Structure formats: structure tokens, C-alpha cells
Amino acid sequence: MDTKAKRALTPAQAHKFIDVLNPETDRECAYLLAITMGLRRGEICGLSWGDIDFDRKVADIRHSYDARGNLKATKTKAGTRVLPLSDKTVQILKDHKGAQFKRYARTNQWRKLEEGYIEQTDDSPVITDNCGTRILPTSLSRWWTEDRAKYGLDGWCLHEFRHTYLTLLAIQGAHPKVMQELAGHYSSQISIDIYTHVNMDSKRQAVDIVSAVF
Template structure:
């Protein structure tokens, strides 16, 4: 009869289930891809029923409008693509370096050959377990760069140096961020790294200077050419890179304001002016009178240095420079700090502890945390409270004594 359809005729997109020569069953169907094209995708099973279940899943995914990847990705090839096209254009240089190191040293060696769409939570968990047990010398291939007497695993005696918990957390975070982008680009349907639990970041609590120690430090550097830098660190809480990246154009000494708009970092052996740490780091801060006075003195000192150098002066516009006007290297600031803290009797403190001191002292004065957060440029109020706001033993004793007296 004309127009009659054979019982054996299949509709477009219906798919097939066939037996292969190797004994496996193959399910195949044309489905939409993330590139907007149609692609014949094959799934396999040990039995016809298993293959049919795979076919049903494939068609259900297509029916929900979820495309398949337009090409076959391994974890390694996808991470290379992600670093080049997603991370590098959008992230700060130091972040790019950290992500690239995690990918090159740990993720690619341990997961790189896996098919992206077949990556499972079990694979991620096993990778993290191996990271925790990994010898740093092997992971970073350090033995090849060492004299034979200093080599470790290549001589059969492991040094037992392992990755820190913070580094394991970073590796997991990098994979999680990469897979989340793969979900957005519809290359995978779920982020399996999110399904693996890992200990949260354990931020070390810094040590803050007491008011007496802060006064002692400023007294020690009072006649130093970097006195204003230490005053800004203690009284405004600026980060090291923000201090060294400060331009005179960022200051309005008449109105008493400072704008943080960039920082200076050493990246791959070169000094680079980069954007602040986060979008919250870009901020305008009022200047207290002592800081204005210190900056005016810095202006005068720099003018004297300019006149002394004459034509050899490098006009970079930075507030804190070398004696010839070039940018002040963060490594040289570290060296200056080591000598200064020794003179001040503060050997146990890091330079970053000056920022910690600034936040802690403001909180101790009863300044509302949200105000402290905006001055310090923290991205999250929890950072201000969780890392910097810790009570002293005397304050705890006073609080518990007050409660005891109230109940009594």
C-alpha cells in the first residue's frame, strides 16, 4: 500500500544498538554538540540491555537540550585550553603562575590522560590522596638539578618532604574551577570535583604588634627614607605590593586622601605593575594628619634625591623608589624589614604583621568590623573577623569575670 511505513524503518535520531566483532554491544545516535552541530556518539555495554540503557541516557540528555562536547577532551588538553583562554586573560599574573604550577606539577601528571567526560569523583579523590603522599623532589623533578650527593629519590632514599595541606587545597580548587568552566561551556554535565570533600583553608593567624611595639618601630625608622612607608603600613594597613605600587598621582595631600589602584610585584624575575588583589582592594582611604606629614617629608626627600641625581634620575612617579628613582624591589623591602625589625627588637614578626596589627588594633578600639573591612580592602567580612579579630588572654579573663559576677 502506498505511504505504508516498514516496521523496520527507524525515525531520525532514534539511534541503533548493534553487536560489535569484539563481543561488545554498541549504542549510537546523532545528538547536538556544544558547537551547534550534530555528532554521532557511540556508547558501549557488555550486553544489549546495557547498551540500550546508554542509548536512552544519551537521547534523554539531548531531549533536555544538553549538548555533548564537540571534540574529545582529555583532562590535560582541557586544562591547557582553560589556562590559555580563560585564566590568563582574566586573572592576576601571580594567580596565573599559581594555577599553572598546580596544573603542570600535579593535575596533568596525575589526571592528564583521563577523558574529561569520564572523570569521576573517585578519580579526583584518588588524585588528592596521591598528592598528599607525593614526594616534592619527585613532583618537581628536583633531583635532576642537584649534585649526586644531594639527590633524594633517585638514590632510593626519600626525603619525606610532602605537599602542605594548603597546597593540596590549591590543587583541588584549581581543578574545581576548571571543571566549573567546563560545565558552563557544556563540555561536561556536572562538576565532579565539587562532589569531593576536602578540608577547608586553614589560614594562619598572624601576630599583631602591641601599641608600645608599634611606637617603638616608628621611633626606630623615624629618620629613615622609608619612614612614610612604615607609617602607611601601620596606620592604613596597606599591603606590601600596594605600598610599592603607590604613585604620587594616587595621593591628594590637600584633601588628605589616598587611592589604592595598583600594586607592584616581582613576577618571573621582572617588576610588574598589576591590578590590586581583588576588586575590593581598589579603595579610597582618608589620611590621618601624621601620615600626611610623613608623606610631605617623603616628597621633600625625593626632590632632594632628584636634584642630586640630575639627568640620571628615573622619573617613574612612584612614591617609594630607590635613590635614583627606579621602582623599589619587594625583595629589597624584605631585606630592609629584616634589618629594621632587628633594631626594633621585633625579630619574630613578618612585614605582613604590620597590616595584621593595623586591623587588630582598630578592632580593639571598637571600630565596627565593616568599617575596618572597607579600609583594609578585604573581600569578605569573615576574613576581617575570622583571621584578625582574636581576643587576648586578658580580654577573655575580663569577659568571664564579668559573667561570673553577673551570675553571682
């Protein structure tokens, strides 16, 4: 549930984390999509290259991949959304797609014809395992559990990157309704709660600045 995640990286922490990630790897590209797009695990795993429009700089979020390996439509109407992509995220996806294409080409050199060659098509998953297969959300969580300590984020869960994304939107003054639509929330209450919390923190900082004069 979205309401479970309460922690968020600060802007400085988020910037530092993003800078050390390599978008050419599946693991780290997945983490980048979580924090720069605010996607859920199933949405990251359900993303295909045909969902990305590099010319228009948008991503069509319309599928979720479940724990049983089923690619389904998003659970709610609100979950189906078109997300604008920042220049940073566009470059992340371009770098990853190029690296994936090269990896498939190398793999196809030693695969036998009867095994089938790996092709990169519109239906191909953005995030895959070593064999080019779409990964389960549980596998993505396992990746993160294995990796998080090296980023100094031991104890953090993947969903807290989604919370970080929304918190950073609120810090930049995004309206709760815009936050709701970008996150694919059915209700605006979660976005309002985050916005209110961030706004109160800003007010508290302002009061502290003034109180230092007294």
C-alpha cells in the first residue's frame, strides 16, 4: 500500500543516489525509474519499449506485471496514465535500450537457432533478467535487498523511492492534483498528506529562521 512508505530521501540524497547508478544495467535502471518516475514495482516490471515515446518524451503506463507472471492492465483507471519524461529520464532509457540491444546481440552470437534469438521489439520488456525475460516484482525486490547496503540505504524499501518522487514534487510546489495524476492514485488524499507534511516542514524552517533573530 502507498500509505506504508513514510521516509523520503532529501533532494541532496536523491541527487547523490541517482549520480552513482548506471542506467545500462537492469538493476540500476529499475531503481532509476522508481525514483525519477515514481513507478510501482509492477509498473516497472510491466514496462515495455513500445510504452516509451522518445520523440514526445512520454511513457504510457498501462500495464502491471504481477507475482504470477501475468502482464495485466493497471488495476484502476487512475493507474493508467501518460507520464511526461524529463530529459534525464529520457537519457536513462536511451542508454539502457542501447546497452540492452548490444547485450542481446552478444547473446545471440552463441545461442543456437532452436533456442530462439532474443529480439528487441516494442513488446520487449525494459527491465529483464540475464536471458532477456521480464522479471517478477519479487525479483526486483530481491535485487534491491541485495544491493541497498552499498548505497548506504540498508533498511530502505523500493517503494520509498516512489514516496521520495512525490515528496520532491511537493517540495517543488506541485499541486496535489498533479501529484495524484502523476502517481496514478485513485484518491488525492495521499498526495494531499504528502503536500501538507512538506508544506509544514517549510513553514517550520521559516519560523526557525525568524526565531534565530530574537
